Amino acid sequence: xxxxxxxxxxxxxxxxxxxxxxxxxxxxxxxxxxxxxxxxxxxxxxxxxxxxxxxxxxxxxxxxxxxxxxxxxxxxxxxxxxxxxxxxxxxxxxxxxxxxxxxxxxxxxxxxxxxxxxxxxxxxxxxxxxxxxxxxxxxxxxxxxxxxxxxxxxxxxxxxxxxxxxxxxxxxxxxxxxxxxxxxxxxxxxxxxxxxxxxxxxxxxxxxxxxxxxxxxxxxxxxxxxxxxxxxxxxxxxxxxxxxxxxxxxxxxxxxxxxxxxxxxxxxxxxxxxxxxxxxxxxxxxxxxxxxxxxxxxxxxxxxxxxxxxxxxxxxxxxxxxxxxxxxxxxxxxxxxxxxxxxxx
Ligand code: DON
Numbered sequence: 001x002x003x004x005x006x007x008x009x010x011x012x013x014x015x016x017x018x019x020x021x022x023x024x025x026x027x028x029x030x031x032x033x034x035x036x037x038x039x040x041x042x043x044x045x046x047x048x049x050x051x052x053x054x055x056x057x058x059x060x061x062x063x064x065x066x067x068x069x070x071x072x073x074x075x076x077x078x079x080x081x082x083x084x085x086x087x088x089x090x091x092x093x094x095x096x097x098x099x100x101x102x103x104x105x106x107x108x109x110x111x112x113x114x115x116x117x118x119x120x121x122x123x124x125x126x127x128x129x130x131x132x133x134x135x136x137x138x139x140x141x142x143x144x145x146x147x148x149x150x151x152x153x154x155x156x157x158x159x160x161x162x163x164x165x166x167x168x169x170x171x172x173x174x175x176x177x178x179x180x181x182x183x184x185x186x187x188x189x190x191x192x193x194x195x196x197x198x199x200x201x202x203x204x205x206x207x208x209x210x211x212x213x214x215x216x217x218x219x220x221x222x223x224x225x226x227x228x229x230x231x232x233x234x235x236x237x238x239x240x241x242x243x244x245x246x247x248x249x250x251x252x253x254x255x256x257x258x259x260x261x262x263x264x265x266x267x268x269x270x271x272x273x274x275x276x277x278x279x280x281x282x283x284x285x286x287x288x289x290x291x292x293x294x295x296x297x298x299x300x301x302x303x304x305x306x307x308x309x310x311x312x313x314x315x316x317x318x319x320x321x322x323x324x325x326x327x328x329x330x331x332x333x334x335x336x337x338x339x340x341x342x343x344x345x
Contacts, residue, residue, distance in 0.1 A: 033071060033079045033306075036334045040327040041069050041081035050314030050322040053294040058192035062088060062296070062313045068234030069327055071308045072242035076251035080235060087231035088311055089189040091293030092124065092147070094175065094227040095155070096274075097240065099146035100266045101174045102158045104258050108265040114158065114212060115151040116144040117269050124276050124319065125149045125199055127206070134210040147273040147291065149224075150212070153204050156227065157213040157220035164219050171227050178240040180253040183230050189295075190229035197225055232297065234311040241299040241307025244289075267301060275325075278318040286329050287338035298324035302337035 045067055054060035068083040102110055111117065120143050122129040130150045133143060146155040161167035176182050201221050208217035232240075243250045244266060248258030258266075270289035275282040275298075282290060290300035296313030298321050308331060310324035332338065 033073070033077070033335065036331050037069055037071055037079045037081050039334075040330045041067070043330065044312075044323045044327050045082065047323055047326070048314075050316055052296070052313045053315055053319070056189065056193045056196060056294070058186075058189045059089070059295060059313070064314050066296070067310075067312045067323055069308075069310050069331070070234040070238035071306050071331060072235075072238045072251060073306045074242060074246040074251050074304060076242075076254075078235070078238075078252070080238075082234070083311070084235040085233050086311075087186065087233050087236075088297060088313065089186050089228060089293070089295040090175075090230045090232045090237075090297065091228045091295040092152070093232075093237065093240075093291045093293040093295075093297055093299055094230060095147045095152040096244075096266060096270060096291045096299070097175050097178055098152065098159065098171060098224075098227060099155045099269065100244075100258060100262075101171065102146075102155050103262050103265055104174075105160070106158065108262055110158065111146055111155065111265070111269075115146050115154050117265075117272065118143050118145060119273050119279065120144060120148050121277070122148075125203065127199075127203060130203060130206045130210070134206075145269050145273045147269055148276070149200055150203050150207050153200065153217075153220050153224045154207050154212040156224040157207075157215050157217065159223075164223065167219075168223055168226060171223060172230065174257070175227070175230055175240075177255060177257040178243045178250065179232065179236040180239050180250050180255075181236065183232060183236065185226055185229045186231040187229075189231075190226055193225050193229060194222070197221065200224065228293075234297070234309050237297050237299050237309030237311065238307050241301050241309055243307065244301045245303055245305060245307045247303070264303075267303065270301070275320050276318050278316075278320060282320075282325070283340075286332055287340035288328070288332055289339075290328070292320040292324070294319050296321045296324070298328060300328045300332065302332060302335075303339050305337055306335070308332065308337075
């Protein structure tokens with residue numbers, strides 16, 4: 001600590017000294033982080049690869065040029081570039097938080113025993129994946145997890161409540177706590193997906209028939225569709241990711257949302273299956289637990305360091321946002337965010 005800072009610590013109250021410390025950092029973490037975010041944003045803002053999802057008609061109408069990047073540290077510092085206010089539907093990223101809610105309320109065994117925590121090796125809405133696990137009940141499926149549709153619809157069915165409204169209020173409430181604000185359903189997306197989700201209804205019916213869903217499967221599919229239609233911007237998603245990075249304490253609001261000892265289970269499933277068939281490739285290059293959604297968002301978590309999110313609707317063949325994957329990988333690798341690498345100092 002230099003002499004001026006030591007003097008500040010002696011003479012001034014702690015808060016003022018802290019402000020001075022931050023302001024005096026010449027090329028400290030703060031400046032680096034904003035610069036790294038800016039570099040990735042500028043590098044990818046003109047990239048035109050990929051295509052919006054269109055199997056949910058409302059998603060095809062979203063502006064493909066939308067591009068927002070947000071990084072939030074576990075200390076609550078926020079770094080952003082591009083459009084961080086336009087909302088897209090959260091889609092499959094919601095699967096993380098509903099799974100987390102079940103883990104929080106019912107323990108880490110609950111998801112493992114009912115649904116399983118292994119990769120399916122199949123697409124997110126594969127019915128073959130359901131057929132291949134139908135014989136196993138009560139000990140977790142051999143190749144199933146809560147981040148693909150059969151497991152996710154089952155996880156939604158596990159959220160307890162006296163009726164559909166009570167369950168929904170808990171689901172949206174948990175998402176709100178992670179985001180640090182009140183989120184709303186994008187009604188056009190909800191209607192569009194409800195009109196076209198026959199495949200998910202088939203998956204819900206099968207998961208009920210095979211004993212994974214034990215309550216009304218129609219309700220589970222409807223609530224799952226609603227949770228996928230929650231509107232979020234890049235900053236909301238980064239706050240949600242940062243809350244996981246901070247082991248369950250929202251670093252922006254300070255609210256404890258989840259028990260710290262339960263968060264690693266959530267991150268493990270994200271690492272296993274967060275980017276669907278491309279999860280292994282993603283982990284190989286970044287080491288980051290992450291989750292994508294067909295609305296164009298991706299969240300990624302560097303435990304103890306930061307959460308990061310990018311919104312950009314055009315997707316690759318696996319259903320993952322192209323600009324989001326590239327920007328997050330660049331930013332995290334520049335900031336040494338890979339949790340599988342030994343810390344260097
Ligand atoms: O179930 C569906 O088809 C959508 N609501 C969510 C899919 C999704 O985001 C998969 N993403 N990569």
